[in-house]
Amino acid sequence: MSEKEQSDIFQRWFDLHKGLIFKIVKSYADTALDQEDLFQDIAIQVWRSIPSFRNESAASTWIYRVALNTAMTWIRHEKKRNRSERIEMAQHVLDDNTSVVDDRLAWLYKEIHQLDKIDRSIALLLLDELSYKEIATILGITESNVAVKIHRIKKHLMTKSRNYYLHGI
């Protein structure tokens, strides 16, 4: 595959699926600087993964897999870095239009952010209406395991939502 073909595919994928990348970025990174950093890592990994894509799954499934794996690796490395230094440097490189749309959406992101990294991926995929089978394929776990985790995540989020409505937290 030539570099030109790779770039064209990347551009097409990015135009079609940037929304899902941004959702993953926002769920795994909290400050604007971290979001930018993670976004770059994901963009690089997606670009590098293009020659390995064999059309055996939908492009969106492939992008989810690459992006989520990158986000999970990023989180592991991120914990080792000096966070206070990075937060001081944080600037709004990416201005998020959604932050003013709905408080409940901000709450939902906050709750997703507090889940462990696998549950976070599952919550995202579930909210984006992927089937159990697709979630299992992307994360490399069994469908029954996905079902158990989904049941637990839904229960957890619904319990938390009661606090949100009762106490605004």
Place this chain on the structure above:
Amino acid sequence: MEFDEMKKIWDTQKEEYVFTHNQSALHNHVVVKQKQGLHITNISEWLMIAVNVLVPVYLLASMLPGEINISFTILSGWMLVTAAFISNGRYKRISGNSRFDRTLRGDLQFAIDVAQYQVKLAALGRWSIVPIGLLSLTALIEADKPLWIAAMVVVSLFLANYAAGWESGIYRARLHQLEGLMKKLDEEV
């Protein structure tokens, strides 16, 4: 709140979920990328120059009292020429830095220029492993060294080439990203 309601809230972002770039922060971001690129390039250049000078000096010095190994001599010559080539590239790169103005576009073009140079430097490092490897092997055969040493050299060179390819891929991806950013800026104008 039921899960279906959460889903509805989640779906509201589908149409309008976009990130927009803040110009001044974007400019800072480009400058940071540019500085990172310059820093890595500087280290790569010095490392490559040092290796391509020190190894031939050591090889030539170790041959001096005894028999001349033709392959090692050619290898030393090759490495010294490579060091000279990188030094010349470095000189040209540094003297060309003042071509760019300090606007967002100028800094972005500068960052692209540095990234393109990084890609070329990484490619040079990667493919110079081939002649260096071949000459090292012929030198080992010439010196009647055991076969396992040659095998270890081949494995090491194969690994070095793989690592260099991986590094080159990262630089190409970064270059592509910066070029994409420039394309977007052009489209906005």
